[in-house]
Amino acid sequence: MTFTTVAALIFGYLLGSIPFGLLLTRAAGLGDVRSIGSGNIGATNVLRTGNRKLAAATLVLDALKGTAAVLLAGRYAPELAPWAAFGAFLGHLFPVWLGFKGGKGVATYLGVLIGLAWQVALIFAAVWLLVAILFRYSSLAALCAAIAVPVALWFLSTPQIAGLFALMSVILFVKHRANIQRLGAGTEGRIGAKG
Numbered sequence: 001m002t003f004t005t006v007a008a009l010i011f012g013y014l015l016g017s018i019p020f021g022l023l024l025t026r027a028a029g030l031g032d033v034r035s036i037g038s039g040n041i042g043a044t045n046v047l048r049t050g051n052r053k054l055a056a057a058t059l060v061l062d063a064l065k066g067t068a069a070v071l072l073a074g075r076y077a078p079e080l081a082p083w084a085a086f087g088a089f090l091g092h093l094f095p096v097w098l099g100f101k102g103g104k105g106v107a108t109y110l111g112v113l114i115g116l117a118w119q120v121a122l123i124f125a126a127v128w129l130l131v132a133i134l135f136r137y138s139s140l141a142a143l144c145a146a147i148a149v150p151v152a153l154w155f156l157s158t159p160q161i162a163g164l165f166a167l168m169s170v171i172l173f174v175k176h177r178a179n180i181q182r183l184g185a186g187t188e189g190r191i192g193a194k195g
Contacts, residue, residue, distance in 0.1 A: 008080035012069040012087025016108055017095035020061040021046045024054050034101075038178075041095075042103030044138065059107050062092060066111025074115070082164050085112035089168055093175060104175045106142045109168055113149065116161055120152045136190040139179035146172045 021041040025033040030049045033041060037048040043059035066088045073084030092108040094100040114121045124145045131141040146169040153162035173180070182188035 004077065004080060005083045008073045008076075008083040009087040011073060012084035012089075013091035014087075015065045015069045015084075016088030016091025017097060017102070018061075018065055018091075019095055019098055019102065020065070021058040021103065022098070024058055024061075025049060025051075028054055030054070034098075039101075040103045041098065042092075042105075043107055044104075062103065062107035063111030063114070065092070066108040066113075067115040068111075070112050070115025081116060082161060085116055086164060086168070088112055089171075093171070105168075105172055106146075109146065109172060112168075113165070117153060117157045120149055120156055123152045124149055132191055136192065137183065137188055138191055139176055139188060140183055143173060143176060143180070 019041045021033050021043065025031065025046060028051065030051065033046055033049065037045045039045070042062060043055045046058045047055035049055075066085065069084040069088035070081045074081035089105055089108050089112060091102075093102045093105050095102045110121060110124060113124060127145040127148045128141040131144045132138060135141070150162050150166040150169055153165055179188060
């Protein structure tokens with residue numbers, strides 16, 4: 001690993017570690033988002049504050065920090081973009097500023113995917129929407145989309161990018177293990193369900 005790849009990884013990590021969910025909820029006077037729901041800093045938990053606009057803003061910003069990491073590193077040297085992408089993803093999951101306790105990574109995963117292979121990001125979105133409409137589970141939709149992405153990348157991009165997203169998909173599954181247990185038990189909350 002060269003100095004430039006380490007620099008790209010660190011740069012991506014620092015961008016990815018910006019806790020937009022926490023910053024936005026505090027700025028809106030809603031307190032610490034980590035004290036409610038799952039305790040995560042992502043858009044799904046921000047939605048539990050009851051503020052849909054803040055949740056949407058968190059989703060967009062968490063995705064954009066991943067896209068920005070890819071595009072900025074790629075502008076310097078295209079081969080550094082995947083390193084910055086992985087760094088941004090890890091930064092969101094394990095932000096140093098919050099004791100390495102961050103979000104589950106779906107929005108940032110999508111953001112780096114937009115930066116590296118926007119066509120496959122459309123496949124992610126299509127799979128997510130289809131599963132969400134059919135089953136009304138956000139977590140299941142995200143996990144199914146995360147399975148589809150490395151397969152699609154294998155055919156539409158490079159093996160290296162497909163391998164990167166295969167690793168990131170495995171990490172997503174690990175971060176969603178509680179959701180997977182609830183899905184198996186039939187206790188996972190459905191999209192649009194009350195309380």
